[in-house]
Amino acid sequence: MTVLAIKGLNVSFSTGDGDLRALRDVSLEVPARGIVGVVGESGCGKSTLINAVLGLLADNGRVDGGSILFEGRDLTRLAPAEMRALRGPGIATVFQDPMGALNPVLSIGRQMRDIQYRSPLGRSEKDARSAEFLRRVRIPDAEAALARHPHEFSGGMKQRVAIAMALMMEPSLLIADEPTTALDATLEVATIDLLKELQEQIGCSVLFISHHLGVVAELCDDVVVMYAGEVVERGSARQVFNTPRHPYSALLLECDPARRPERARRLPTIPGSVPDPRRRPEGCVFAGRCPRRVDACRAPQGERAMEPGHMARCHLAEAG
Amino acid sequence: MSVLLEVRGLEVAFRAGPPLARRRFKAVAGVDFDVGRGETFALVGESGSGKTTLARAVNGLQPISAGSVAFDGLRIDGLGGAAMKPVRRAMSMMFQDPVGSLSPRMTVGDLVTEPFRIHRVDADPEAETARLLSLVGLDAAFADRFPHQLSGGQARRVGVARAIALNPRLIIADEPTAGLDVSVQGEVLNLLNELRERMGLAMVIITHNLHVIRHVADRMAVMYLGRFVETGPSAEIFAAPAHPYTAALLSANPEPDPDRARDRISLPAEAPSPMARPDGCEFHTRCPWAAAKCGTEAPAAVGGDRRAACHFPLGAGARPPAKESTI
Numbered sequence: 001m002t003v004l005a006i007k008g009l010n011v012s013f014s015t016g017d018g019d020l021r022a023l024r025d026v027s028l029e030v031p032a033r034g035i036v037g038v039v040g041e042s043g044c045g046k047s048t049l050i051n052a053v054l055g056l057l058a059d060n061g062r063v064d065g066g067s068i069l070f071e072g073r074d075l076t077r078l079a080p081a082e083m084r085a086l087r088g089p090g091i092a093t094v095f096q097d098p099m100g101a102l103n104p105v106l107s108i109g110r111q112m113r114d115i116q117y118r119s120p121l122g123r124s125e126k127d128a129r130s131a132e133f134l135r136r137v138r139i140p141d142a143e144a145a146l147a148r149h150p151h152e153f154s155g156g157m158k159q160r161v162a163i164a165m166a167l168m169m170e171p172s173l174l175i176a177d178e179p180t181t182a183l184d185a186t187l188e189v190a191t192i193d194l195l196k197e198l199q200e201q202i203g204c205s206v207l208f209i210s211h212h213l214g215v216v217a218e219l220c221d222d223v224v225v226m227y228a229g230e231v232v233e234r235g236s237a238r239q240v241f242n243t244p245r246h247p248y249s250a251l252l253l254e255c256d257p258a259r260r261p262e263r264a265r266r267l268p269t270i271p272g273s274v275p276d277p278r279r280r281p282e283g284c285v286f287a288g289r290c291p292r293r294v295d296a297c298r299a300p301q302g303e304r305a306m307e308p309g310h311m312a313r314c315h316l317a318e319a320g
Numbered sequence: 321m322s323v324l325l326e327v328r329g330l331e332v333a334f335r336a337g338p339p340l341a342r343r344r345f346k347a348v349a350g351v352d353f354d355v356g357r358g359e360t361f362a363l364v365g366e367s368g369s370g371k372t373t374l375a376r377a378v379n380g381l382q383p384i385s386a387g388s389v390a391f392d393g394l395r396i397d398g399l400g401g402a403a404m405k406p407v408r409r410a411m412s413m414m415f416q417d418p419v420g421s422l423s424p425r426m427t428v429g430d431l432v433t434e435p436f437r438i439h440r441v442d443a444d445p446e447a448e449t450a451r452l453l454s455l456v457g458l459d460a461a462f463a464d465r466f467p468h469q470l471s472g473g474q475a476r477r478v479g480v481a482r483a484i485a486l487n488p489r490l491i492i493a494d495e496p497t498a499g500l501d502v503s504v505q506g507e508v509l510n511l512l513n514e515l516r517e518r519m520g521l522a523m524v525i526i527t528h529n530l531h532v533i534r535h536v537a538d539r540m541a542v543m544y545l546g547r548f549v550e551t552g553p554s555a556e557i558f559a560a561p562a563h564p565y566t567a568a569l570l571s572a573n574p575e576p577d578p579d580r581a582r583d584r585i586s587l588p589a590e591a592p593s594p595m596a597r598p599d600g601c602e603f604h605t606r607c608p609w610a611a612a613k614c615g616t617e618a619p620a621a622v623g624g625d626r627r628a629a630c631h632f633p634l635g636a637g638a639r640p641p642a643k644e645s646t647i
Contacts, residue, residue: 041501041502041503041504042471042472042501154590155367156590157590184366184367184528185366185528185530185569185572185573186366186568186569186572186586186587187366187590188572188574189572189574189584189586190586190587192574193586211501211502212574213502213576214573214574214575214576215574216576217574217575217576217577217578217580218574218578237578238578238579241576241577241578242577242578242579251503252502252503253576255502255503255505255506256502256531256576257502257505257506257531257532257534257535258531258573258574258575258576259575259576259577260535263534263535263555264535265513265535265536266510266513267505267506267509267510267535268506269503269504269506269507269510270503273471
């Protein structure tokens, strides 16, 4: 069963300098209990994608095509009140900056109680539930922690509190937007392990946004690679990381210094830069930087399936 | 290779805590290292380990409480602003936030020629701007742009141009690739490497990204609670880490390969605060191999070029069995 199915999503922002097409023909699926990673560099549209799913696009942004089906309902057609009712129990989010996600002047306990406003439980029962979730994210001395304020926690602990708050609603879908980017390496892997364990306990699906290829390889079942507002490749983590079919995915993987065990004084790079989203090319978005470019790249590219579940938006990608 | 920077027993202390109960603690608690001419030295460690404080102390931006710093044979610790100025010309600093370290009201042209004005060096600003921008691979048209019009990678290049403007002998780069995308990260590192080769620069790179160090650094030091737990040639440390903390850091480095077998050393809890240092080996509270001795007796870093401060260095045999670790 599919929890989230995005089909042909287009998102634009109106700017003083004309329309900016932030997402073009984005399709992806998050299966029940699956963890799907979205990778891409800054400006590729990862954040716009989750804002579109959450109904949190800025005022000048609009969905102009496609659908976002969450448990069968099209989120692009929901009224603001219906969308509000869905955020939390349906779709919960962990953001990149844990400090920005917590109110600095309220205690953790108060904030965790407040987000249970829909629950019929009494105050002490809500607090007990908060403490229970703090224990599940391994905050030591959970009862006492409820009385503390965000500044009394370290960065890794704040992110764990944010994870506890998101999962307390037992959502069907957890969106994690670069949840480990602000953390150190040892904390990063601990947070990923924790996220995976809680996901199994609660049985939710996860849409995991990251620019860190290693973290995605470790955590995710499926991977979606984005470039300049388009999905250029998607498939299982094994398909995409072991046999990348789109030249951009292949180059991105090559650039990661972690992929080169031997010492290289010169690290590989991708020459050129991302096209201006106001003047995106008609054909392949990556053609301007692609080492395998041919004339046929000037034509618009559709997704091609190489194997079941593995697609690339490149006419050079062969089956098999 | 002759020594360019020599740091001995360096300590930096701060006072912190609630009023009336302010206590002194050491953010950098005695470190020794040398950087040779043309050498790249990396400082690795997690947040709060004292990397940035150490860099600032070396550069004279942070008063030190003990130890010495010698640059090119000259003691520079304790020098006042006027005496430090010529030293800063030869030892430039790249700060962490690429955009934040550039004044938002100056153009790129003004920014890259600011070092000449500060040090009153006679130079043709236009010619220097063109020379520096081409050295860091930016188009001359960038000279009229403001920092907010630059991408992270471009802002980093401007930072590099400012750092190399006066032909320094040493660059201290604090997280030069933090916040950059992988493809851009490679460009910045390649640029620093090229300049190092062309100008014979020595570099101190501060980073928490171990993958980066493997490719650029000749030697490295791993910091924990303001001390070096392991130092040595980076290739050797990557091949066989001796200190359990180094091994944990190396294993905590997710690689983009879904099939890679994971035997990860997971560290329980978070690093203790430098205001409440554990007794004995300061890492014993998180070390999966800690034995009784580790809780009482501080290990000394022994050895020559390759040192690890551990009673039971990895790969040396006789080690207590690993505890079942929990996070």
